[in-house]
Structure formats: C-alpha cells, structure tokens
Amino acid sequence: MFFYVLRRLLYAIPIALGVTLISFLLVYLAPGDPLNAIAPSDAPAETIAALKVAYGLDKPLPMQYGLWLLRAVQGDLGVSIASGRPVAAEVLTAVRNTLVLAGIAGAIGIFFGCLLGALAGYWHGSWIDRIATFLSVIGVSVPHYWLGMVLTIIFSTWLAWFPAMGAGPGGSAEWLWDYAHMRHLVLPAITLCVIPLGIITRTVRALVADMLDQEFVIALRARGLSNATIFKHVAKNTAPTVLAVSGLQLGYLMGGSILVETVFAWPGTGFLLNTAIFQRDIPVLQGTILILCMFFVALNLIVDIIQPLIDPRMARA
Amino acid sequence: MSAIKPLVSVEHLSLAFTGNRKAQALTDVSFHLHAGEVLGLLGESGSGKSVTLRTLLRLHSERTTQISGLITVDGLDVLALNSRALQAYRGATTSMIFQEPGLAFDPVYTIGQQIVEVILAHEAVNHSVARHRALEMLDRVQIPQARRRFDAYPHELSGGMRQRAMIALALACKPKLLLADEPTTALDATVQIQILLLLRELQKETGMAVIFVTHDIGAAVEIADRIAVMYGGRIAEENAVAGIVQHPSHPYTAGLLGATVDSSHRGKPLISIPGSPPNLANLPPGCPFAPRCTSASDQCRTECPSVVESPAHADLASPPRLACWHPIR
Numbered sequence: 226m227f228f229y230v231l232r233r234l235l236y237a238i239p240i241a242l243g244v245t246l247i248s249f250l251l252v253y254l255a256p257g258d259p260l261n262a263i264a265p266s267d268a269p270a271e272t273i274a275a276l277k278v279a280y281g282l283d284k285p286l287p288m289q290y291g292l293w294l295l296r297a298v299q300g301d302l303g304v305s306i307a308s309g310r311p312v313a314a315e316v317l318t319a320v321r322n323t324l325v326l327a328g329i330a331g332a333i334g335i336f337f338g339c340l341l342g343a344l345a346g347y348w349h350g351s352w353i354d355r356i357a358t359f360l361s362v363i364g365v366s367v368p369h370y371w372l373g374m375v376l377t378i379i380f381s382t383w384l385a386w387f388p389a390m391g392a393g394p395g396g397s398a399e400w401l402w403d404y405a406h407m408r409h410l411v412l413p414a415i416t417l418c419v420i421p422l423g424i425i426t427r428t429v430r431a432l433v434a435d436m437l438d439q440e441f442v443i444a445l446r447a448r449g450l451s452n453a454t455i456f457k458h459v460a461k462n463t464a465p466t467v468l469a470v471s472g473l474q475l476g477y478l479m480g481g482s483i484l485v486e487t488v489f490a491w492p493g494t495g496f497l498l499n500t501a502i503f504q505r506d507i508p509v510l511q512g513t514i515l516i517l518c519m520f521f522v523a524l525n526l527i528v529d530i531i532q533p534l535i536d537p538r539m540a541r542a
Numbered sequence: 543m544s545a546i547k548p549l550v551s552v553e554h555l556s557l558a559f560t561g562n563r564k565a566q567a568l569t570d571v572s573f574h575l576h577a578g579e580v581l582g583l584l585g586e587s588g589s590g591k592s593v594t595l596r597t598l599l600r601l602h603s604e605r606t607t608q609i610s611g612l613i614t615v616d617g618l619d620v621l622a623l624n625s626r627a628l629q630a631y632r633g634a635t636t637s638m639i640f641q642e643p644g645l646a647f648d649p650v651y652t653i654g655q656q657i658v659e660v661i662l663a664h665e666a667v668n669h670s671v672a673r674h675r676a677l678e679m680l681d682r683v684q685i686p687q688a689r690r691r692f693d694a695y696p697h698e699l700s701g702g703m704r705q706r707a708m709i710a711l712a713l714a715c716k717p718k719l720l721l722a723d724e725p726t727t728a729l730d731a732t733v734q735i736q737i738l739l740l741l742r743e744l745q746k747e748t749g750m751a752v753i754f755v756t757h758d759i760g761a762a763v764e765i766a767d768r769i770a771v772m773y774g775g776r777i778a779e780e781n782a783v784a785g786i787v788q789h790p791s792h793p794y795t796a797g798l799l800g801a802t803v804d805s806s807h808r809g810k811p812l813i814s815i816p817g818s819p820p821n822l823a824n825l826p827p828g829c830p831f832a833p834r835c836t837s838a839s840d841q842c843r844t845e846c847p848s849v850v851e852s853p854a855h856a857d858l859a860s861p862p863r864l865a866c867w868h869p870i871r
Contacts, residue, residue, distance in 0.1 A: 440645040447599050448660045448711070449633030458648050536650045537695050 226533065229540045233529045237522055244518040245297065248511055249290050293511075302512035307504040312512040315497065318399075320516060322392050323486070323493030325400050327478035330414045334421030335471045341422075342429025343460075349434040357426055364423025370484035373416040377488070380412060387411045390490040413489040417482055421474035428470045432463040465532040465539060472528035480517035546859075547617075548574035549751050550598075550719060554611040557597055557775075561606030565822035567593045568775045571611070572849065576859065577718065580745060580752040582766030582783075584759060584798070588819045590775040591755040595721045598753070599632055616718050634664040637712040641724040643704035647696035653680075653707045654692035657714050664715045679710035683740060702733035706740065713744065720745070722754045726761055738764050759802055763787060768860060771795045774820045774830025777849055781862040791862070791869040794831045829867070837868045 277283045281292060296303070302312035338361075345357035381389035388409050392400055400406060436442060436459050445455050479494065486495035494513055501509040533540035550573075557568040568590045575581050583591040596602055598613060600620065613620040616635050623631055640646035648656060657676035661667065667675075680688035683706040696704055705725060712720060722741065726734040742765050745752050756762050762769050763783055770780040771792060779792035790796040797815040817834035826832060832842040847865045855861040 440640065440642060441648050443596075443601055444638075444640055444646040445648065447601055447632055447638045448663070449629045449631065449637075450659065450663050451629060454659070454663065458651070461650050462648065538649060538697050 226540060229533060230530055233526060237526050241519065241522050244522060245294055245515060246290065248514040248518055249293055251514065253286070297515065302515070303508035305506055305509045307506045307509070312508045315509060316494070316512045316516050319492060319494045319497040319513065322400050322491060323479055323482065323495065326410065326413055326417060326486070326491055326493055327475060327482065329410060330417035331421055331471070331475045331478050333414065334418040334474065335425055338422045338425025339429050339467060342426040343433050345426065345430040346433025347437065349430070354430070357430060361423040361426040364419040364426070367419065369416055369419060370488050372419060373413065373485050373488040376412050376416055392492050413485055413491050417478060417485050421471070421478065424474060425467065425470060429463065429467055432466055433459060436462055461535060465536045468531060469528050472524045476521040476524045479520050546576065549577045549616055550575040551614045552611070555594070555597065555613065556610045557593060557602070558608045559606055560608050561603070563823070566775060566825055567822055568597070570848070571777055573770055573777065573780060574860070575751050575753065577751055578749045579768065580754060580766045582762035582769040583753060583755045583772060584757070584762050584769050585772035586757055586819055588822060589772040591772050592723055594772070595638065595723050595753060595755050598721055599636060599638055600628060630664070633660055634715045635717060636719040636721060637715065637717040638721040638723060639705070639708045639712045639725045642728050643708040644696065644701065646708060647704065649696055652693050652695055653699070657711045660711060661714050675714060679714050680707065682744070683707070683710045685710070701729050702736065705729060705737050709741065709744070713748065716748065718750055720750050720752045722752060724756055727756070727758070734761070741765060759798055771798070774825060775822060776830060776865060777863070778831065778866070779864050785862055791864050792866045793835050793837055793870060796870055839868065841867050
C-alpha cells in the first residue's frame with residue numbers, strides 16, 4: 226500500500242507538469258494578440274514593444290514558460306491585465322466561492338444520485354426505476370444555463386423567494402456561512418446539482434442492477450444474511466466506481482460551471498474565466514485554468530488512493 | 543418408505559422460469575435423503591441438477607419463477623417459510639458451496655470477516671467467540687497458516703484454498719444439510735481429489751447429509767451413497783452407487799457410463815451420446831431422452847414414463863427408481 230501511494234504520487238508529477246505546459250500554451254494557441262487588449266490598436270510601435278518587454282512577451286516561448294512556471298510554484302501567477310491586482314489573489318477568492326457552490330451541489334447530486342440509483346437498480350424494471358431513469362436522462366440532457374434561467378424566472382422574478390444574482394447581499398464577493406448568503410446559494414446549487422445527479426443515478430443504477438445478478442450476491446443470500454447486510458456488501462463493492470465517477474463530477478463542477486456561474490453572477494472560477502476571456506486577460510486565464518487543472522489532478526489522486534482501501538484488488542493494478 | 547422420517551424430502555417439485563427466458567427447468571422431481579446420507583445428483587448442463595439445489599434454498603427470483611410441489615427439510619416446509627424464517631434456515635440448517643469459489647466470495651471482504659459474519663448472523667455469540675470458531679473452521683478444512691489466511695482477501699488465495707475456505711464458511715453453523723454445486727469442477731485434477739476427500743471426511747465427522755451435484759460420474763462415485771441421474775429436468779434413474787455403476791437400467795445412465803474416460807480405451811475415440819440435451823423452453827411430449835435414445839419406441843416419443851420404484855427392492859429404505867419404458871436388463 227505504501228508503495229502504491231508513492232507510485233501514484235510519482236505518476237501525478239508528470240501529469241501536473243503536462244497540465245502547466247498545456248495551460249501555458251493554450252493561451253498562445255488562441256487566435257489574437259494578448260497585447261490588443263491593453264494597447265489601443267493605433268498605439269505607436271514603441272509603446273507595443275515596451276509593453277511586450279514589460280509582460281515578458283519578447284522572450285522565446287520556452288523561456289517564457291520556464292519563468293512563468295518558476296513564479297507559479299512560488300504562488301506568483303502574475304498581475305491581471307484588466308484589474309492590475311495579483312492573479313493569485315483573484316483566483317483564490319474565486320476558487321473559494323466555487324468550492325462552496327460545487328461542494329454543496331456535488332454533495333446534493335452525489336447523495337441523491339446514489340439513493341435514486343440504488344433504488345432503481347434494486348427494483349430495476351419497476352416504476353421507481355422508470356422515474357429515476359427519466360430524471361437522470363433529463364438531468365444529463367437539459368442545458369443547465371437554461372434551467373438556471375427558468376429557475377430564476379420562477380423563483381426570483383415571479384415568486385421572489387430567492388435572490389437571482391451574486392453570492393451574497395449587495396454583490397459581496399466574500400462568502401459567509403450565514404442565512405443571507407445561503408439564500409443566494411439555493412438556486413445555483415440546485416441548477417448545478419442536476420448534472421452529477423443524473424450521471425451518478427445512471428452509474429449506480431447500472432452497477433447495482435448488475436451486482437445483484439452476480440454469483441457472490443446469490444451466495445450471500447444462501448448464507449442467510451439479512452437484506453441490510455447484503456446491501457452493505459453491495460454498497461462496498463460499488464463504492465470504488467461511484468467514488469471515481471463522483472471525483473470526476475466534482476472536478477467538472479469546479480470548472481465546468483462557467484455558464485451557471487455566469488447566469489447567476491456567482492463570483493467563482495467560472496465567472497472569472499468568462500470575464501477573463503472577454504477581456505483577453507491572459508494571466509488570469511492562465512492562472513485560473515492552471516488551478517482548476519490542479520484540482521482535477523488532486524481529486525484523481527485522492528480517488529486513486531482511496532479506491533484500494535475499499536477494494537484491495539485495485540492496489541495491484 | 544422407511545419408518546424413520548427422512549431429513550430432506552422433495553415431492554413432485556416442478557419449476558418454470560417465466561422471465562425473459564422461459565423454460566420448464568424441473569418437472570415432477572421427487573427424492574428424499576436421510577440424515578448422514580450423501581446423494582449425488584448427476585447430469586449434464588441443463589438437466590436441472592443445479593436448479594434443484596438452488597430451489598432447496600429458494601435462491602431463484604420469486605418474480606420470475608413458478609414453483610409447485612413440496613420441499614421439507616428437517617421438518618420445515620421450505621417453500622412456505624416467511625422471509626425471517628428463510629434467513630434462519632439458509633446457512634444454518636442448509637448451506638451451500640459453489641462451483642466457483644472465486645465468484646462466490648465477496649471480493650472486498652476478507653475470508654475471516656465473511657465467516658465471522660455468517661456465525662454472527664445465525665448465533666447469539668459475541669465477536670471473539672465467532673472469530674475463534676472461524677479460525678477453528680479454517681484449521682478443520684486443513685488450510686495451512688489459518689491465522690494468516692483469516693485476514694486474506696479471496697483473490698489472495700489459490701482456487702483450492704478458496705474452496706476449502708468456502709467449505710469452512712458453509713460448515714461454520716453446523717448445517718444438517720450441505721448442498722454442493724459442482725464444487726470440484728473449477729479446480730485442477732489433483733486439487734479436485736483433495737477437496738473430495740476432505741468433503742467425505744467432514745461429512746463422516748459431522749454426520750450431515752450432502753447433496754452433491756456434478757456432471758462428473760467419477761466424483762459422484764467417489765463421494766455419494768446413492769446417485770440420482772437427471773435429464774431434461776426430470777429424474778431418470780436413482781439407485782445406490784454400486785447399482786448405478788454395475789447395472790445401469792436407464793439408457794441415458796448407460797450412455798453416461800460409456801462416455802467416461804479410462805485407460806482401457808486408450809487410443810480409441812471417445813464414446814459419446816449422439817445429439818444434444820433437450821431445449822427446456824420446448825420439451826418433447828414424451829420422454830425427454832427419446833430423441834437421443836437408441837431403444838426409443840413410439841410410446842417413448844408420445845408418453846413420458848413416470849418414476850417407478852423397483853418392486854423387487856421395496857424392502858429397502860431407498861429402493862432403486864427408474865423412469866423408462868424400455869429399461870436395460
């Protein structure tokens with residue numbers, strides 16, 4: 226087990242490095258010149274050249290990458306072109322807000338996904354299975370920005386139950402665990418939980434239905450164990466897969482909520498990315514993508530380490 | 543029937559699968575078994591032998607099976623048990639060992655945890671007593687270094703060790719009836735013999751009754767007192783081992799015996815029964831074996847023979863029984 230964890234950690238290093246390279250290069254692969262955003266298009270050539278030197282854009286690409294990486298590991302992600310504030314601070318605030326939203330939405334989605342999926346799998350072919358399948362298809366296929374808008378129209382505009390925008394009263398960007406802030410969380414969390422809910426329901430349903438036909442479950446029945454005990458066995462056997470899917474879903478929620486965060490003006494990473502794209506704010510873009518990718522790598526690492534604790538066969542893979 | 547009540551009696555058991563794949567798996571199966579007896583259920587795949595075993599524990603999905611008949615084990619009307627009584631019956635009165643021990647253990651719990659769990663489910667003992675008993679059972683099935691194997695996961699043991707552990711688990715609650723579903727089929731030949739010897743030894747020691755399902759006539763002869771040959775979901779012939787081997791009366795039994803491999807046949811092609819087993823979704827109206835039988839008559843093709851006890855041996859506790867219009871004399 227110790228060597229397994231060590232090996233996983235070592236594997237994560239080249240992945241993380243690859244991620245930094247790609248997030249660095251992505252911005253250069255995108256069309257357009259980053260300087261267009263700062264300098265007016267009719268700016269004199271000397272000004273452009275001076276700006277290039279100031280932002281380090283005159284150096285060869287590998288060197289730019291090296292310098293960027295060196296600063297990044299020290300926590301310096303540069304300065305936002307649009308706001309002039311340090312990127313690291315902006316990203317950190319956004320990550321905190323997104324963690325709150327993604328955490329709550331993910332928890333709701335995973336919990337109810339497991340519940341619905343287990344019920345549907347246990348009674349597969351029954352009416353509860355059909356309802357769960359219907360819900361999961363809807364969850365996966367409804368465009369969530371559209372769902373967000375519909376919820377806003379119904380619950381904010383018509384009923385005025387929940388606020389439509391922001392993470393707190395008065396457009397505050399600092400998250401607090403109080404009633405006023407929680408009210409802001411309701412609609413975006415519901416909107417966002419629908420995707421993991423659908424996917425996890427489907428996964429758990431298939432796993433449980435398949436598991437119940439397996440010889441070992443029949444053997445557990447033959448031993449005279451109670452349904453509750455058999456459920457415990459089935460749950461432990463499905464846990465590694467559910468964990469892997471949940472980890473991926475949480476990763477997607479961290480960055481994949483661009484549209485939902487924009488609809489609700491939630492000051493998280495998605496919102497930040499969206500703003501940075503329109504402002505061509507390359508340091509912010511790079512920094513945000515980098516941090517999100519690191520989250521993904523870390524989540525996968527955590528899943529990889531937990532899985533063999535549940536199913537020891539996986540430590541040999 | 544003898545004066546002593548048999549431990550197991552199965553009467554006119556019929557079973558049909560009504561789900562996606564419809565099949566008449568069992569038709570009018572009757573047999574009985576006394577305490578301490580070993581019955582071999584012999585037949586090829588699809589003959590109904592495994593279905594019979596699983597029905598004895600009611601393991602088939604109730605939504606997709608239709609069962610009629612009567613099963614009594616140790617005075618319990620098995621088909622009428624409520625779910626609580628069924629749980630108490632499974633694993634304690636009657637327990638089962640499976641063909642593939644690798645598939646019949648939960649892969650994410652250790653061998654020891656699973657044995658302890660069964661003991662705790664059936665007996666009012668504390669964890670340390672159960673653990674002690676589990677270790678004792680592992681010793682008893684001759685697993686070397688039982689203490690280490692106790693904490694091993696199923697995938698960490700060899701096939702033979704896994705089957706031994708499965709036997710330990712099945713016997714942990716001292717069942718009166720052990721159902722063995724081809725327990726040696728998935729094992730190497732040398733390990734097969736060890737497991738058979740172990741089973742026979744444990745059976746003698748505990749005095750439990752065993753129903754041993756196999757398609758391997760050699761294994762059946764090795765372990766059973768009596769053999770019931772099944773074909774097409776029916777019992778074709780039942781007799782003491784010696785009777786079956788020396789004087790098979792049913793043409794199918796004779797065919798099975800003829801198809802065994804032994805050294806005197808060296809160099810000659812293997813003898814087999816022509817044709818293939820009947821389709822259980824569409825059984826012929828007469829004797830299920832008639833299409834493959836060399837001595838089949840028109841009567842065989844239209845009328846199914848019922849199982850009849852041999853009048854010559856009516857004084858025995860379990861007289862030979864046969865379902866054939868034209869038995870071999």
